[in-house]
Amino acid sequence: MSNRFLGEATAELHGRRYTLRCDFNAMCEFEDATGKDALATFEAFEAGKVSVKDMRAIMWSFMLHHHPDATLKEAGELLSADVDVLMKVIKAASPSRAEAAELGNAPAGPDPAG
Numbered sequence: 001m002s003n004r005f006l007g008e009a010t011a012e013l014h015g016r017r018y019t020l021r022c023d024f025n026a027m028c029e030f031e032d033a034t035g036k037d038a039l040a041t042f043e044a045f046e047a048g049k050v051s052v053k054d055m056r057a058i059m060w061s062f063m064l065h066h067h068p069d070a071t072l073k074e075a076g077e078l079l080s081a082d083v084d085v086l087m088k089v090i091k092a093a094s095p096s097r098a099e100a101a102e103l104g105n106a107p108a109g110p111d112p113a114g
Contacts, residue, residue: 007093011085013078020062020085022093030061042090055079055086062089 007022027038034041034057044050045058060075067074079086 007089007091009085009088009092011078011082013074013081018063018078019066020059020089021065022062022089023065026061026064029064030057033057033061045086046090055083058086062086 009020011018011020027042030036030038030041034054036054038061041050041054041058045055050058056072056076056079059079060070060072063070063075063078
């Protein structure tokens with residue numbers, strides 16, 4: 001099996017379906033736009049310790065693969081409609097240790113996620 005780092009989820013806004021993707025390109029887009037470390041910011045998001053500007057930038061970076069013309073305004077509107085979708089995408093890109101093992105990505109040791 002191949003290694004992967006990819007998570008997707010969908011959200012709707014004004015009758016339009018958006019597919020969001022968390023992958024290395026999205027993380028790079030986030031870092032280019034904000035100058036902040038993507039992994040550290042995503043961890044802060046999961047802990048509930050991230051600014052709303054960072055949340056909007058994360059959403060925008062997740063939109064770009066499937067919606068390359070996405071704007072920060074659209075990202076903010078989508079967040080307003082479904083703030084939980086960010087966690088869905090990040091969780092989809094962060095498989096449990098057992099799931100990662102099936103993909104060939106699991107590190108040794110106990111799984112902190114359970």
